[in-house]
Amino acid sequence: MTSKKKKALIYDTEISKKAGYQSKGKPAFVAIGKFRRPHGVRGEIVMDNISINTERIVKGTVLFAGEQHQEVTVHSARKTHNGMLISLEGYLDRDLAGKFRNQLVHFRTEDLPKLPDGGFYLYELIGMRVSTENSEFLGTIHEVMETGANDVYVVKKQSDSTELLLPAIESVILDINFDIEEVTVKLPEWL
Secondary structure (H helix, E strand, O other), rough: OOOOOOOOOOOOOOOOHHHEEOHHHHHHHEEEEEEEEEOOOOOOOEEEEEOOOOOOOOOEEEEEEEOOOEEEEEEEEEEOOEEEEEEEEEOOOHHHHHHHHEEEEEEHHHHHHOOOOOOOHHHHHOEEEEEEOOOOOOEEEEEEEEEEOOOOEEEEOOOOOOOEEEEEOOEEEEEEEEEEEEEOOOOOOOO
């Protein structure tokens, strides 16, 4: 497989419908968390983590909140046992911070750190062509589901618009070629 390593799992299935999209169907934003509820009286809001990249959220970090991707700047951030407590510049009051309740929190894809060779973000797989080792075109990757054991690539079949679920394991995913945007697979016998 050309790109075996998977780094910085940042793709979330919710953004497949809600993200702003650039050319080639790639998202302009990726979800890194979800604001939940205000905490205390100084404008902090609880954020559940979706991504492992939350260490990049520090004072001055620009985030994009909600479906409209409202630009906000982090005033303070601290980790908690199951997420983060964040305050936002201009929203340093419990009632103001409450405006962001239950909204997804995004980074711009262009602001994501460059990964080492062989690494990729899961969102980069969306829209890639999927073909068998015999060059039979199956469809395109529509979604990536993160499960406990391994990721599953959801392929929308071209022939009848049904979905094919492919486990992201070495015996099935033979090659990921970002240059030609194609994933080569070996279909398991049980499919």
